[in-house]
Amino acid sequence: ETGVTQSPTHLIKTRGQQVTLRCSSQSGHNTVSWYQQALGQGPQFIFQYYREEENGRGNFPPRFSGLQFPNYSSELNVNALELDDSALYLCASSPPLTYNEQFFGPGTRLTVL
């Protein structure tokens, strides 16, 4: 059974650019959540996707957007990057009807210069 995978592992962008991060959920999992973990902080909930629709959103501006595909994989898009967007971005998937036991990927480290 393949776990949650994320790509790329690391990414460097400059302020104002746009970035797309990708996540493949664990087999059989239909819900994907995205988190931002800044240095020294815990993961902060960005949004969750269930059956290709956004199903809950944290306190993040609209320039953070996402998609979920029919195979349950997901993308996180961030437009107009700011220096404070530098963080580890974590994707987590969960199986049907098990909302709180989420399985995390290794994350994508984004650096904005």
Add this chain to the structure above:
Amino acid sequence: DQQVKQNSPSLSVQEGRISILNCDYTNSMFDYFLWYKKYPAEGPTFLISISSIKDKNEDGRFTVFLNKSAKHLSLHIVPSQPGDSAVYFCAASAMNRDDKIIFGKGTRLHILP
């Protein structure tokens, strides 16, 4: 406003002794609590959880205690082993409201030989 607080950034414990990690929360709507463990360069992994209808949940060396009146929970690891050295995140959600999981900032546990 931090709804889940882990006030100890780090903790050092002798191998074989008990490790006690503490967590406080402010939102009385939280009814499900989780602990995650994170190694460097890996995503958090689910460790143990507890529903608000219980005050204790045990899984091998790991026990979580919940004191609802004090809005406090703790994770006990007995006996502590070298592989337990990691960052531990306390997290909470309000299952009857939404599935959003709120994480604390984490406590880094060092197991000393």
